[in-house]
Every structure is written in C-alpha cells, then in structure tokens.
Amino acid sequence: MFRLHSFRWDSMNVVFVVLGVLIMFFISFPLLKTVLSPSPGTLWNTLLQDEVYYSILLTICAAVIATLFGLLFGVPLAYLLARRNFRGKSLLEGLIDVPIVIPHSAAGVALLFVFGQQFLLGKVFHVIGIDFFNTIAGVIIAMMFVSLPFLIDSAKEGFQGVDVKLEKVARTLGASPWRSFFRVSLPLAARSIFSGSVMMWARGISEFGAILILAYHVPFLGHNPVVAPILVADRFNYGLDYTLPVAGLVILISLVIFIALRMIAYRGDRA
C-alpha cells in the first residue's frame, strides 16, 4: 500500500474525494437498502420457499460447476498465453474477451444455435446423453461462456508473474514439464487463479440473458426452478413487494460468499 505523505485539502483533492464518496454511495446504498428493508424474518421465510430455495441452490451449484470446467479448460490456455508467443496470439486474446462485450442474450442465441438439439454440437452431445436446452447443462455452458474471460485473464496474469527461470531451475533439478507445472508454476499462480475463479463464479451466478434464452426452467432435484437473477425479474412482474425479499436474499448470499472467498484469497497479504 502506498501512503500519502502530505495529504492536503487542495481543490483537486476535495473534488476527487467528493466524487469518490458519491460513487461509493451509489454502489453501496441500493445494495444495503435492498438487503436491509425486508426484515430478517421475511428473508428467512423467503429462503424457505421451494421456488426460491431451489433457484438459489441451482444458481450456486451451476456456477461452481461452470467454474470447475473453467479451471480445467481455461488454466492450461492461460498458461500457454502467458508462456508462449505465436502468430495470432493477440487475436486469440481478443477473442477470449469477446463474451464480455457482446449482449448476453445474443450470446445465449449463439449458444443455442450450436448446442441446440437440432444443431451440430447439440447432436454430438445428445448421443452421449447430454442436452442443453432447458437443462442444468445449458445453465452451466451459458455461465461458462460469459464468465470464462475473468478466469483466463486472471490466471494468465498469475502465470506471467511467475519467473520463467523458476521453471527452468525445476527442470534441471529433475522435474518433468508436468511436475514443474504442478509444483512450481501452479502454486505460484494459485492466488491469481483463485481470485479469477471467484470472479468467474460471481459472474456466473449473476448471469441472466444467456440463460434466459438457453435454459429458462430446468429440472433440478425434483423441482423446476429458474436461476436466481431470472427469479428476481419474474417476480418483479407481480410487484416490487414480491421481488424485494428475493433480491435482498440473492444480494446477501452473493455478498457473504464473495467476501469470504476474497478473505481466503488475500489472507496472509498483511502478514
């Protein structure tokens, strides 16, 4: 952390602090008001409704699975991008970030167009018993598609921060490329990968547009829930009073998990 040695209330600092306070207020006030306006009892009762409970469970589980797939497929790619130079690399890096910039409902259409049962990949997966339209698998790939960039970019930065000489030394000491990766590169990039995973997971649970197209109601543990962001929107059709406790609950749970994970990721930083 840097320290301001001589902070003075000159005009620039005054303006910047005021603007900063306003934007923090803008971020935190709606969140706090939504979480705090329903009574704790109302929040608890809302959670006990099957429709809400299974929706939140589905959302969290699907985002976790999406993140695990992201780790499996994204981390090796991140390593390659961090370590190797090849023709078309910057094009590839740009491509990875495209899901962030396109409208997510359009992303959902694009996914449906490839993974729908009557289309190519959809047919292939159907053979092995996986369908994506209105199933949890669809929720997972929709979440993956829009949130992978967060994990890949963060993991790539993590690997870039690992001195390549450390890997070279490991090799001369008898480590195969695999062992050098798992014993040196991966542990040293672990924090970045973890925080990237948290971001991916968080982005996953907030996904709305792509899931709306690809997997609206999905069979899940004997129920037929929608993901939490869709539930909030659905309930809004019946009025603010009806949707507010759900929104509060979703924000609260997201916030608690997000803060907890960040504390794990940054533990030891101040040691």
Next chain:
Amino acid sequence: MIAIKDLTVDLGEFMLRDITLDIRDSEYFIILGPTAAGKTVLLEAIAGLYPVVHGEVWINDREITGISPEKRKIGIVYQDQSLFPHLSVAQNIAFGLSFRKLSRDEVRSRVDDMAHMLGIAHLLERRPNTLSGGEKQRVALGRALVTNPDMLLLDEPLSALDPETKESLQRVLAEVHRRLGVTTMHVTHDFEESMVLGDRVAVLHQGRIAQVGTPEQILRQPNSEFMAHFSLSRNVFSGKVVSQDEGYALVDIGGVQLAAMTSQEEQVHLSLRPEDVLLSLEHLGSSARNSFPGAIADIVDRGSVVYVTVTLPPDLTCMITRQSFRDLGLQRGMTVWVTFKASSVHVF
C-alpha cells in the same frame, strides 16, 4: 569430461557461433565476456533450456544435445538465485531429491549435510524472501549440488552481491569445488573473478570464443589485439621484426626498438603488462634488455596503485605502488626511465 562442439545458438539480435570447448573433469571453467554477450543463453543451451541451431553437447562420452533438461544431470545457479518463493530453504534444497526414490531420512540427511557445508544450517526453516543476497546464493548452490550433478553451471553468481559478501562467497565457491570436485562452468563479466577462480578461462567476444587458456595465459599471452586490450595489458603495439638472433628479436614499434623473445618475423603484435615495467629516475644498470628514457605524460591514481604513462614515444603505461609513487616524487613532464625484460614482452 564435457565437450561442446560447434554449438550455435540464435539469440534473435545476434548468434553465438561455433562454440567449441573441452572441459576436463573437476575443472573450474570460466566463460568471460561482456554483459549481454549471450553468456546466460550459452549456459541454458548446455542445460537444455534453450534450443540450439546446431552443434553437440557431450558429457562423459554421452551425447545429450537432444535430451530434455531433467535427464541431463546439469545443475544451474542463476544470478538472481531463482529460489522457489513458496518453499522453505530446506524444501528448496530438497526439491531435486524429491524426484528420486529416496527415504525421508535420506533426503533430510543430505539436505542437512549440504546446509552445513554451505553454512546455512540455521536458515533451513526460513523463506527465501527473508534471506540476504549471499544467503540466497548459498541456498541456490546447495539446491543445485545436492543432486550430485555431472556439471554445475553458474550464471554470474557473484555479480549482484556487495564486495564483502562477494569475497566470502568466492571463497565458498572455491572451497565447495575443492571438496566436491564437481565440474563447473561459471560465466562472468568480471575479469578479476575469472583470474581468481578459474582453472581455465574462455573469453567470449562477438559471439565467438576469442581465446581459451589458464588465467596466466589469458593475462600474459593474449592471442589477438582484442585479447591484449581485454586483459588490460594496456601496452599493445604492432611492429616489425628488424633483427633475429637465436630467439632474441628486435622489434621496431615506431620510435623505439624493443627486445623480445620470439622466433617470429616480419609484422608482429606485442603486449606488455603495466606491472612488468620498472620505473626509475636514473638509468638502471640491470640485465634487462629494454631500458628507455621518456617524459611522464599522464598519471592516474587508482588508490592502491598508480598508473604512469611515459612517452618514449610511443606511450607506455606502467603500474607502480602508491608508496613508490610518493618516494619518487613523480610529476607530469618529468623525465624518467622505464625498464623491462625481453621475456616480459609478449609477441603474437
């Protein structure tokens, strides 16, 4: 024995070309060259960490050119130590042993022995980021040596250290080499370091080996004008042999004729080390064949020694101690005598 044959490495900006070296068992071999001459890459190529364009590397009659680094049995120590920051000192040293089928006790005892030899036994539980530069370098050395490599590569191991630490680590390197007898290749840009540590020295210049020899040979018998300047002979002349008499030659260097021991004829180069030249106020009636008067053109005070340039002509630089500089009361423009043996003049 380690043999490097016609090794060529592409560094993008330039190439290391046709590097051929034979390094004997247990030899302490130094590669001496300026910064950014590709010394690190040469080591990495030998260790299998950098691709070679062509050429071969042999260890004990086994060609290892195409073999992956983990199977070469070559240890490397980088200038910045490159310790694993997520592991303790003990885990760093034990890293290479973890790929072998050794019992926990065996690993422990080998790590302990190595740590004791290097004087870092009290640091075993520490993390690398809490160590000083000299301590880190010892850990890196221990990590490389504990696996008993066939060859140890040292990449500027002393360059990033303060003078005191550097001197003590230099002693450690010499001591470790004496005790373990591991064949060592040490690259440096530090001339003095190479003279102190090296059994033999190879000088790298413009991507090629300019000369290979003992420190004495590098110092006294440069094989080219570049080498003569590089080894700080300071006095490098070209001239023509005007007479030959059973190994004694008179060489005209434009102005004066120097006596030298050579059987070469016609055009030659000569070098003369400044510390081999005697400086006096009067003509010395000694047996030395070369004695000339001249005026002092320049005086450079280097603290413990003083370099005095005398115009004969040409200019000749000699080195004297601070004490004799003061005793002689030398000043610019004074006329003095320079005297040196014919055998001190190196002809090439």
